[in-house]
Amino acid sequence: MELLTIGAFARASRLSPKALRLYDELGLLTPARVDPVSGYRFYAPDQLDRARLVAWLRRLGMPLARIRRVCALDPADAAVEVRAYWAQVEADTAARRNLATFLVEQLSGKDTTMTVALRYALRTDRGLVRDSNQDFGYAGERLLAVADGFGARGEPLSSMAIDTLAPLDTAIPAGELLNTLADAVHRAGTAVGDYLSAHPADECSGTTLTALVLSGSRLGLVHVGDARVYLLRGGELFRITHDHTVVQSMIAEGRLTEEEAVSHPQRSMLVRALHGKAVEPDLALHDALPGDRYLLCSDGLHTVVPQADVLEVLESAVDPEEATRRLVELANGNGGPDNVVCVVADVIPA
Secondary structure, eight states, rough: OEEHHHHHHHHHTTOOOOHHHHHHTTTTSSSSSOOOTTOOOOEEEGHHHHHHHHHHHHHHHHOOHHHHHHHHHHHHHHHHHHHHHHHHHHHHHHHHHHHHHHHHHHHHHHHHHHOOEEEEEEEEOSSSSSSSEEEEEEESEEEEEEEESSSTTTTHHHHHHHHHHGGSSSOOOOHHHHHHHHHHHHHHHHHHHHHHHHHHOOOOOOOOOOOOOOEETEEEEEESSOEEEEEEETEEEEEEOOOBHHHHHHTTTTSSSSHHHHHHTTTTOOOOOSSSSOOOOOOEEEOOOTOOEEEOOOOOTTTSOHHHHHHHHHHSSSSHHHHHHHHHHOOOOOOOOEEEEEEEEEEOOO
């Protein structure tokens, strides 16, 4: 088989010679032969498919380290990996689009959004199986939050996380909202780590933490773990958080369906939580419109109450107090296998 020079291979693959030399150094696309005297690289024609794949993935913006993983997979698994990468890109783009819109309005002096208020209710319940309640919540004029503790130290940790966020129930300028939330979660993580160092346990302990903070007519969202935030708007129910669990990662990668995840043995295994180590929370901005109804809840609710039932309650309940009561009753009516905390809040004109 006749080998191609680096120039000929570059033209055929639409990669520059400079890029080919870089991919060789990284072990991503190794030449078939390198002249021992001149160091000139030669490539086999059957390397073109891999080179073209690398070129396409680079055009997607995929990092080189991830491209290396994709190239090592068989075609079916490579397709799953590309799908998972692009799903994350779209999610990140949507979050940045909201932030960009906000910044444009602020910098151009065109922020004409109205100020709104929240009408809210909080309910927590031990459930029918657990001996204690490790779920805590907070509902105030500007802050809504839930935390779900786990492990031997779960109860004090979830309470600690909520206490750390409680000072955010105050007026925060919209431009400082996301940074303030990120700092608060960092402080909560530090407090959790300090407590675990002082009170070690044989099993892993920690807590999830999910919160919304209102500023003007915008809600800043911070999220770590598998509690969820749902939005009822215009008769439709939207889930605006992403579970940080093993099975959710498998769903995103196309390895598992939503239906299969319900009974998967690892459905509660977290990949992100406050447990004494550094963690990166999800942060996002959302517009709050009069008529919106938000639900924040721990997995003790959303794993046993079908989404259709959640929608029915949120649509028909006359106020947040009724909604939280009925949702907890549904969880216990379906066996109450876990603690439950839920916050329901209506967005109303200020």
